[in-house]
Amino acid sequence: MHQTIEALAAEMAEHGTGRDAPVRSVMALLGDRWTTLILLVLATGEWRHAELKRMLASLSAEQAISQRVLTLKLRTLERDGFVTRIVTADVPPKVSYRLTPMGADLQDQARRTIEWVKSRDTMIEAARRRFDLI
């Protein structure tokens, strides 16, 4: 019944399961409050910080992203090589963000997962209602 476990264990050991290992940190990224949304917006082109902030606010039901967190998320994405930060030497300086090719790929990947969940949306909500009856 548990035949494939050794392979699993080996696989896990190979690419570390540590908190900072790409596998875990990128999965966490996709699961956090804003990153996926940011990727979806950046997939449409290049965005100034402020405009991106406003767009995210309009896409999210609840509340706007704080400036601090937007900067934080963009830094993380930049550090991992998913986003490029473009600064012009104007006064005041203009800062834009754009996906790298790998970032565009990540966006595709995220979108696939989103589509998967969407297609099960009804089934999941039904399961929840059933469970909560008890």
Added chain:
Amino acid sequence: MHQTIEALAAEMAEHGTGRDAPVRSVMALLGDRWTTLILLVLATGEWRHAELKRMLASLSAEQAISQRVLTLKLRTLERDGFVTRIVTADVPPKVSYRLTPMGADLQDQARRTIEWVKSRDTMIEAARRRFDLI
């Protein structure tokens, strides 16, 4: 440059972006500390709570999952319809967990994302090193 944004906005509005909407909660699930690992293990068959706990400990570099959190995660997965909980009327009672068909699908989806990240592992770590030099 931002032509597809209207479509994006409409799409977002359609399936809510609220915290409890399946899209966001399932994405968060895949990104959390344990859920993905649990799915990978359960994909190999049916597991007793205690054995599952031990296996997760052996797969994870750092430390074992606490019993509280394991129960919590399994409950969430069960509620969403990804996992079935099987109880036998023994003394002491035996409890097993197994993926539903939809849960197996979710595991596939998670695995695809993991594989994607793994194949970029080197590139991501290189980007991080480059960024951290500055």
Added chain:
DNA sequence: CCGCATCCTAGGCGATACTG
């Protein structure tokens, strides 16, 4: 316009001890 520093809160998670 953009980023940083500070402060604060909510929630995820671990540890332990207790029930059936």
Added chain:
DNA sequence: CAGTATCGCCTAGGATGCGG
């Protein structure tokens, strides 16, 4: 063995104000 309750920590994230 499985689950619950309680506690405490740590991190994600929000609000605000300053400086470049």
